[in-house]
Amino acid sequence: MLEMSTAVHAQMVTHCWAGLPLEACGLLAGTGDSATACYPTANVAESALVYTVDPKGFLHADRDAEARGLTILGVFHSHTHTAAYPSPTDVAQAPDPGWHYVLVSLADDAPVVRSYRIVDGNITEEPVVLVR
Amino acid sequence: MPVEVRIPTMLRSHVGGAATASVDGATVREVLDNLVAAYPALVGQIVTPDGTLHKFVNVYVNDDDIRYLDKLDTKVTDADSVSILPAVAGGS
Numbered sequence: 001m002l003e004m005s006t007a008v009h010a011q012m013v014t015h016c017w018a019g020l021p022l023e024a025c026g027l028l029a030g031t032g033d034s035a036t037a038c039y040p041t042a043n044v045a046e047s048a049l050v051y052t053v054d055p056k057g058f059l060h061a062d063r064d065a066e067a068r069g070l071t072i073l074g075v076f077h078s079h080t081h082t083a084a085y086p087s088p089t090d091v092a093q094a095p096d097p098g099w100h101y102v103l104v105s106l107a108d109d110a111p112v113v114r115s116y117r118i119v120d121g122n123i124t125e126e127p128v129v130l131v132r
Numbered sequence: 133m134p135v136e137v138r139i140p141t142m143l144r145s146h147v148g149g150a151a152t153a154s155v156d157g158a159t160v161r162e163v164l165d166n167l168v169a170a171y172p173a174l175v176g177q178i179v180t181p182d183g184t185l186h187k188f189v190n191v192y193v194n195d196d197d198i199r200y201l202d203k204l205d206t207k208v209t210d211a212d213s214v215s216i217l218p219a220v221a222g223g224s
Contacts, residue, residue, distance in 0.1 A: 023223075023224065025220075027220075045221070047223075048224075049223055049224050050221065050222065050223035050224070051221060051222055051223065052219065052220070052221040053219075053220035053221065055190040055192070055197060055217055055219070056192075056195070056197070058190075058217050058220060059192050059195070059215055059217060062138070062140075062215070062217065066151070071141065072141060073141075075220050077222060079224040080224065081224070082224045086222070087222065087223055087224050089221075089222050089223035089224075090222035090223065093188070093219075093220075093221045093222050094222070095140075095142055095188065095218035095219065095220055096140075096141055096142035096218065097142070098141060098142065099141070099142075
């Protein structure tokens with residue numbers, strides 16, 4: 001399960017819309033399985049098909065999270081036209097089996113947000129629980 | 133003099149859960165070699181067997197990516213912070 005504050009959810013989705021027509025990405029931080037901070041980053045791949053989190057954005061997010069007593073617990077990115085499901089590329093390049101992988105699909109007017117664990121190539125969906 | 137090395141979450145289990153390590157070295161290569169010597173579970177995760185930085189790992193000295201400095205030969209002092217970060221990428 002991934003808990004997410006409504007503020008983080010809103011920030012994440014807004015960043016994804018703002019990134020169109022390209023994929024957008026960012027990091028999520030918090031404690032345990034609860035995301036309380038969102039770090040939108042640049043997509044240095046600058047593509048509508050692939051994303052790469054700006055390494056410097058990751059560095060700053062990591063430092064800021066640490067200063068606030070939080071840990072980076074996952075990454076989010078948008079799929080501009082496809083479903084909110086990890087692609088083979090997402091699975092192959094997932095860097096941390098402990099992370100939550102959040103997909104935001106912008107295929108329709110209503111964004112779809114889903115979260116997954118990716119461990120040893122296995123995808124398991126988990127519920128996203130919004131916390132007001 | 134030791135340099136502070138920041139360990140990314142996915143490698144912390146290989147260093148007993150630590151988020152940072154204090155490692156000696158005058159260059160990034162020396163620091164990483166010493167880090168791996170202290171924590172052998174890190175072998176091959178950061179530097180490849182042929183002695184280059186792994187494609188999916190980014191190393192920063194303070195705010196600078198070593199790929200734009202001297203790569204693994206970048207000099208460091210105890211005033212520097214070396215951060216190891218995985219490349220985070222994917223696609224649709």
